[in-house]
Amino acid sequence: MISTKNITFSYSKEQSFIFPDLHCDAGNTILITGDSGKGKTTYLHILAGLLRPTSGSIEIDKTDIVSLSEHKNDKYRGQNIGLVLQKSHFVSALTVLENLEMASWLANGKKNTERAKKLLNELNIANQANKLPSQLSIGQQQRVSIARALMNEPKVLLADEPTSSLDDKNAETVIRLLTDLSKEYKTALVIVTHDSRIKEKFTNKLTLI
Template sequence: MIQTNNLTFHYKKEKHLFSFPNIDLKERENLLILGKSGIGKTTLLHLLAGLLTPISGKVVVGGVDIHSISYSELDKFRGQNIGLVFQKKHAIQSLNVVENLHARLFLSRKPISNTIIDFLLEQLDVSDCKTSTINTLSEGQSQRLSIAMAVVHNPQVILADEPTSSLDDANCKVVIELLIKQAKLTNANLIVITHDHRIKPLFSNSITL
């Protein structure tokens, strides 16, 4: 579950103050946040993930006000409870697919289970890439690995930043359906932040910044 209240933020050397609508998602509810470039979508995602600190307001994930705890506690909490799908790929180039997932679990302080990893890769249709190096993956395979890395530790919240911006219509639908499916399997909230209106029909909850 995730709630926000009266979130505001501004960057140093900029006069514009970002002010964001309140969010109140119950267990397994998903949310689409739409908005044009420069409106603050990625800023909001970084606030939800605890990567930025708001000027005012709060973000509560699973009953924890993430901006009221220490940096070390937040780092640990984020690693265990939040999954991030970034615009840019964040896999470790020197590791293969399964090694990247092992590393993600290690950093989350979660036990490494090859059974869970194998099931996840099968669900995402990349089982045949287990031992592939990152630079040999196709764009679609890299996208699926990003999803796997975001959900392998069973987070409470999955945050996706423009996951379909570079995809055609068919792959756009596939990627969002995969995210929704994985969120459902792990009982997580899924929040997708994007300017891509093609995916709006796949969400029952949406807001526009």
């Protein structure tokens, strides 16, 4: 479960944001929509603890992540929040499987090879496990990014424009995978998008104006 109250943020004196409150239960999905420049990515980065809000609270299960120290916040993110960002940022010298193993190793000091293989299987890319990320198509990289985000059984999965570079078929697949996996793993799923192909599929939406 993720829930926010009275979040405000500013990059500078000239530009400040007041974000509407958001609530999403485990296994459910919420979309953050709105025109370009309204602060969707900024809000997602605040939810991830990558940016600190000026005021307000973000509760994930029973933890207010805004009140955590920087160090605890980084640790909390690694263990509880899955991120699918616009750019995938893989370690280019490591294989797909090694990139996934690294996610669990960084969070808890253990290489969870079994889970990595299970997720690659579920995402239908098990046959790409020993390739380098650069040898995969964009759609396949997107699925690796989702697998990596789910490695540590996160309480919350945050996805920034996960379908923007995908054709209709791949966009549909990615959305189905994200929603199916979030239900299976009881993860609250927050998707930032301006993709009308996605918007029509969900009723739980927050529009930034």
